[in-house]
Amino acid sequence: MKVSLRLRRTTIVLFIIIFLGFILAQCVNRQGEKKMSGNENATAETTPSVSYSQFSGSAKCAGCHKDIYDKHIQTAHYLTSQPAEEKYISGSFKPGNNTYSYNPLLRIDMEKRDSGFYQVVYYKGEKKKELRFDIVTGSGVMGQSYLYWRNNKLFQMPVSYFTAAQRWSNSPGFPDKVMLDRPITARCLECHVTYAGISSAPGVEPEEYHHDQIIFGVDCEKCHGPAADHVAFHTENTRDTMAKYIINSSSLSRQQNLDMCVLCHGGNIQKTKPSFTYTPGKSLADYFKIDTLSMVAVQNENIDVHGNQFGLLRSSKCFQQSTTMTCNTCHNSHEKERGKTAIFSQRCMSCHTPGHDNFCKLKLSFTQLSKNCIDCHMPARKSMAVAVSLPGEEVPRAAFVRSHFISIYPDETKKMIENINK
Ligand code: HEC
Ligand code: HEC
Ligand code: HEC
Ligand code: HEC
Ligand code: HEC
Ligand code: HEC
Ligand code: HEC
Structure with a gap:
């Protein structure tokens, strides 16, 4: 059977032109490479590997850190990859809402069966191929x-x-046809799972994986390091209240703290060592070539706000003129805080103290200013990478992403003030 049927596109087709395009491009580009350079292979052999047995999984952490665990499992991080169970899949399997049509002849139906969830390819009404959902990526934001x-x-x-x-x-x-052969590289997984055991030879891409060695989500041990020893020690020594065998962010340098997030929020960084060998506390620059172009690009507003929160933040005065700011200054990694503008504004005021001369100079009342520093100084911007064509619309519609270039945006201020005066 021929699956890659190249057929005419119809207007009812919702076609994603570029969605996470730049992020995906990294993966695709690398697929073309097949093998890393000899040099990198050499370092691959000397890099101490990280193995599945060093991890414990977050279910174990719940025994002693229940509060953190209960909140963490609601975060986008935890939910960014999970096994394909009904509760994790956003889309509908109800007839009427379970179809994606490429054109009147070719469609894929999403079907729920006792053995799992399937994408079933139909051509002229005839079943041609079926694939089982195994893993969900994306919390659905x-x-x-x-x-x-x-x-x-x-x-x-x-x-x-x-x-x-x-x-x-x-x-x-994806092109406007059924495509079944886009492999998932370890670099793609490295940003969306905590660990994946690679079974193929070092340097070969796309990699092969051990099915039973995947730790889903951006889980506790992605930020605190593999923690099987920590769990074993404290299970044995219940009276010992001094934490052992665990990475504590407060004992790390500013750069080490940033690195922990830049692994995935630093835009187009290129790996120089095998995936999953960087762990928190190490220097990311030993494992990746960090994206240095972004500094200039930000100033020219020529950088995509998608996926490179670090590049944008690093270009902001807040970051440059403070010696302590990290991602953790504003983000509490254990909690889902999306949309809580007032809480984030409080965090701005931990440095920009009301009544002091480093506070906002805009002539508005304190109440008006303090509720929402964010929409004026970190506005949501159209993503260049994430845009979809919708039926009947000429221009692709972009998703909005919060800019981490903290600055003064006169147009946003005008919009906000118009809203206040309404
Ligand atoms: C058997 C109990 C136990 C289990 C299970 C456990 N921990 Fe801990 N953990 C402790 C104790 C005791 C401390 C030290 C007291 C404190 O900070 O709460 C600690 C402290 C920590 C700290 C703070 C470190 C510091 O230096 O302050 C982190 C981070 C941490 N644990 C992460 C984890 C993670 C991640 C897991 C699961 C993989 C886990 N713990 C499982 C008992 C446990
Ligand atoms: C292993 C990769 C990885 C690491 C490490 C990582 N993140 Fe993320 N982060 C992601 C992914 C992927 C998403 C998108 C999750 C989704 O919606 O599926 C995300 C989303 C977020 C969000 C948006 C949450 C929301 O509710 O929409 C924030 C904020 C964030 N990360 C902050 C951080 C900070 C701060 C750090 C470092 C302490 C960090 N991340 C480390 C991969 C990572
Ligand atoms: C460099 C790290 C990185 C790589 C590589 C990467 N992603 Fe992501 N991905 C992210 C981050 C970070 C986000 C959150 C969006 C943002 O920050 O702009 C995200 C968002 C997503 C989302 C949307 C999540 C949501 O809840 O809306 C999906 C789906 C996704 N990625 C799938 C993939 C797939 C599939 C691959 C590999 C083919 C991949 N990503 C490669 C970091 C990465
Ligand atoms: C995205 C990164 C990230 C993830 C995921 C994460 N943490 Fe943390 N954790 C941090 C950071 C950063 C700090 C330091 C917070 C601070 O200094 O305010 C921290 C602090 C801690 C502490 C010590 C301080 C405290 O709040 O008690 C414990 C214990 C802890 N984490 C356990 C966990 C457990 C258990 C999980 C999973 C259920 C988890 N963490 C998931 C980043 C993370
Ligand atoms: C860790 C401390 C710190 C935090 C937190 C912080 N800033 Fe700043 N910010 C600074 C410093 C330092 C400067 C440079 C000196 C100044 O203008 O006060 C600055 C500058 C600014 C500027 C002037 C920018 C320019 O280009 O002229 C704005 C606007 C700003 N911050 C807004 C915010 C907002 C909004 C938040 C919260 C989302 C925030 N800051 C959080 C430290 C911080
Ligand atoms: C000065 C405060 C501040 C700092 C520092 C900061 N952020 Fe944010 N971040 C925010 C605010 C405010 C939002 C918007 C939250 C919302 O919409 O609910 C946000 C949103 C995000 C999002 C979601 C973006 C979206 O629009 O979907 C990600 C991912 C993120 N931050 C990652 C990071 C990373 C990684 C760092 C460190 C490089 C960082 N942030 C540093 C304030 C900050
Ligand atoms: C309605 C939009 C708006 C809101 C809300 C707002 N700002 Fe501003 N902010 C501005 C504008 C516009 C300027 C430039 C004013 C000027 O220079 O006359 C500014 C200036 C600043 C500056 C630079 C002051 C300097 O030294 O030049 C800082 C810092 C700042 N704001 C922080 C904040 C913080 C923190 C909050 C929340 C408590 C906040 N702003 C709320 C629009 C806003």
């Missing part, structure tokens, strides 16, 4: 993509879910 196993490799499914339109859509960067 913007959307979700799904992965399936073929032997020991992972592939991206042709149909994704796009939250803004609340419907199934073509997968990010």
Whole structure:
């Protein structure tokens, strides 16, 4: 059977032109490389590897850190990859809402069965191929993509879910036809899972994985390091209240703290060592070539706000003129705080003290200023990478992402003041 049917596109098709395009491009680019350079292979052999047995999984942490665990499992981080169970899949399997059509002849139906969830390809009404959902990526803030196993490799499914339109859509960067052979590299997983055991030879891409060695989500041990020893020690020594064998952010330098987030929020960084060998507390620059272009680009507003929170923040005066600011200054990693503007504004005021001359100079009342510093100084900007074509719309509609270039935006201020005066 021929699956890659190249067929005419119809207007009812919701076609994602570029969705996370730049992030995905990194993966795609690297797929072309197949093998890393000899040099990198050499370092691969000398880099101490991190193994599955060093991890314990967050369910164990719950025994002693229940409060943190209970909140953490609600975060976008935890939910950014999970096994394909019904509660994790955003899209609908109800007839009427479970179809993605490429054109009147070719469609994919999302079907729920006793053995799992499937994407089933129909051509002229005839079933041609079926794929089982195995892994969900994306908590669903913007959307979700799904992965399936073929032997020991992972592939991206042709149909994704796009939250803004609340419907199934073509997968990010996919052509307007059924495509079944986009492999998932370890670099893609490195940003969306805590650990994946690689079974293929070092340097070969796309990698093969051990099915039973994947720790889903950006979980506790992604930020605190593999913690099986910590769990074993404290289970044995219940009276010992001095933490052992664990990375504590407060004992790390500013750069080490930043590195912990830049691994995934630093835009287009290129790996120089095998995936999953960097762990918190190490220097990220020993494992990746850090994106240095962004500094100039930010000043020219020529950088995508998607995925490079670090590049944008680093260009802000707040970051440059403070010696302590890290991502943790404003973000509490254990909690879902999306949309809590007043809480974030409080965190701005920990440095910009009301009544002092480093406070906002805009002539508005304190109440008006203090509720929401964010929309004026960190406005949501159109993403260049995330844009979808919707039926009947000429220009692709972009998703909005919060800019981390903290600055003065006169237009945003005008909009805010108009709203206040309404
Ligand atoms: C058997 C109990 C136990 C388990 C299970 C456990 N911890 Fe701990 N943990 C402790 C104790 C005791 C401390 C020290 C007191 C404190 O800070 O709460 C601690 C402290 C910590 C700290 C703070 C370190 C510091 O220097 O202040 C972190 C981070 C941490 N644990 C992470 C984890 C993670 C992640 C897991 C799961 C992989 C986990 N813990 C599982 C008992 C446990
Ligand atoms: C292993 C990769 C990885 C690491 C490390 C990581 N993040 Fe993330 N982060 C992600 C991904 C992926 C998402 C998108 C999650 C989703 O919605 O599916 C995300 C989302 C977020 C969000 C948005 C949450 C929301 O509710 O929408 C914030 C804020 C964030 N990360 C902050 C941080 C900070 C701060 C650190 C460092 C302490 C960090 N991240 C470390 C991968 C990572
Ligand atoms: C460099 C790290 C990185 C790589 C590589 C990466 N992602 Fe992401 N991904 C992120 C971050 C960070 C976000 C959150 C959006 C943001 O910060 O702009 C995200 C968002 C997403 C989302 C939307 C999540 C949501 O809740 O809206 C999906 C789906 C996704 N990624 C899938 C993938 C897939 C599939 C791959 C590999 C083919 C991949 N990503 C590669 C870091 C990465
Ligand atoms: C995205 C990164 C990230 C993830 C995921 C994460 N933490 Fe943390 N954790 C941090 C940071 C950063 C700090 C330091 C916070 C501070 O200094 O205010 C911290 C502090 C801690 C502490 C010591 C301080 C405290 O609040 O008691 C414990 C214990 C802890 N984490 C346990 C966990 C456990 C258990 C999980 C999973 C259920 C987890 N963490 C998931 C980043 C993370
Ligand atoms: C860790 C301390 C710290 C935090 C937290 C902080 N800032 Fe700043 N910010 C600074 C410093 C230092 C400067 C440079 C000196 C000055 O203008 O006060 C600055 C400068 C600014 C400027 C002037 C920018 C320019 O280009 O002229 C704005 C606007 C600003 N901050 C807004 C915010 C907002 C909004 C928040 C919260 C989202 C925030 N800051 C959080 C320390 C901080
Ligand atoms: C000065 C405060 C501040 C600092 C420092 C900061 N952030 Fe944020 N961040 C915010 C605010 C405010 C939001 C918007 C939250 C919301 O919409 O609910 C945000 C949103 C995000 C989001 C979600 C973006 C979106 O629009 O979906 C991510 C991801 C994120 N931050 C990552 C980071 C990372 C990584 C760092 C460190 C490099 C960092 N942040 C540093 C204030 C900050
Ligand atoms: C309605 C939009 C708006 C809100 C809300 C707002 N700001 Fe501003 N802010 C501005 C504008 C516009 C300026 C430039 C004013 C000027 O220079 O006359 C400014 C200036 C600043 C500056 C630079 C002051 C300097 O030294 O030149 C800082 C710092 C700042 N704001 C912080 C904050 C903080 C913190 C909050 C929340 C408590 C906040 N702003 C709320 C619009 C806003």
